[in-house]
Amino acid sequence: MSNHFIKNIEIKNFKCFEDFKAKGFGRVNLIGGKNNVGKTAFMEACWINSGSYELKQFIFYMRNIKFMRENINLLQGSTQENTKKFIELLKHLDIQSNINKTSFKIKEEDGIKEYILKFNNQHIEVNVNDFSYDLDGKENNIFIDSFGLSYLEIIAAYSYIQKVDEEDYLNTILKKFDNRIEAFKIIDEKPQCKIDGIYRELTEFGDGIRHIVSIVTELYKSENGHLYIDELDNGIHYTMLDELWKIVLKVSKVLNVQVFAT
16 A cells, blocks of 8 residues: 555755655654755655656656745746746756656757656656657645645645545534634635635635645545645644644545655
């Protein structure tokens, strides 16, 4: 059941990691440490490795690790232009784990630039002018960044709860974190919570409730895959953290999800 779990990983030439090794990971993993020591970068490296089994997926993750942090600045340029810019900033990376080997480097000789990619036992060398920038992430390999999910992402993930008729379970969880909440629904393409018989948009309930909805729905979407959560405690009162961990431990076990969280 846990054959897809990352148990050990080696990261070279990726952000703050020149040559880093770690092992002993289980189903649920908490990555702790001071600010700016590379906790998020470590999870991004794992995310690339656990999701890159086709070329479109590899490009998707290499682009999105930069896009997640820079999207508010992307006011100009096409998707292809931004993708090319983002992946070339990486220049060279090598990430190997017990489940996959992923590497990327740029070779320039005699005025010719090529991308050299390795993933899932595939080796690809392609001229940059012939390269396809099509993107397609692995459905059950999810990263929740510190900004949280958009409405569209929450709606997409909530559909996985609906497919297995677990709406009441989510309602029970939300009530534990805010006893005023009676129910959660998608109404007029907007996530909403019901209080005193009236549905209100999710944004009216603060970051904590949105974060809980994001984590629980994405756990269901990540069945038999991986979920990465940057700043798990974002917006959550410290008295409720134990309850959140219980939920993550329970649901990840039932759905066979490996979780990494900072």
